Amino acid sequence: MKPETWSQIDSYYNDLFLDEHEGLKQALIDSEAAGLDPIAVAPNQGKLLYLLAKVKNAKRILEIGTLGGYSTIWMAKALPQDGKLITLEIDQKCAEVAQKNIDRAGVANQIEIVQGNALEEMIKLHQENTEPFDLIFIDADKENNPGYFEYSMKLAKAGTLIIADNVIRKGEVINKDSDDPKIHGIWKFNELIQAEKRVETTVIQTVGSKGYDGLGLIFVKDP
Ligand code: SAH
């Protein structure tokens, strides 16, 4: 099986079932035009986030890593009118591009982009006693994944679903000699999850238009 085949299969199924909102297509086009890295979730992964938010009946969603707002818009489309999504982004240019994409997609009322260091912003949210989130999508710098997990647990409640992107990284996660700080971040993240009695977890490898990577699904149980 070749990467081209994976992409062709994504195209085949996306043509059949994706039903991507016009605002989402334009968000990817404008993100690329603005020179943002082409590392948004794949369209069918965006739809997976949307469907999981629906299954969860999510009213409050936290995203760590906005980029151009592509995954943000997918998840916000699953929210009820009075729902809220807070998305954390360190880069000012990304935050600006994302805000435009979100405005055009018609979901601005439900989304708050917070520009800043995600871990600091999560600590603030915790200190402010913000209401817990139903869904948390971790997709920023992998080096800080341990802190993102620690604070996700503080911002969660029984039933919260935490989703982590990029936990395979082309298979590098099993290279014991890896000196990539992102991989070290994922290893520490995995250790924390393994030691945490309040969660049940699975990891699914993914192939497709975004190459070879994987998603972690971490369910927070009743305490
Ligand atoms: N979720 C997006 C992709 C996010 S890419 C999507 O699928 O559409 C990762 C993003 O995390 C980048 O925009 C990067 O600027 C941001 N980021 C990296 N380090 C960060 C930090 N410490 N705090 C907040 N955001 C960070």
Ligand code: DHB
């Ligand atoms: C990278 C980050 C991502 O969130 C992603 O989905 C793919 C790659 C990266 O930093 O390399």
Ligand code: MG
């Ligand atoms: Mg990612």
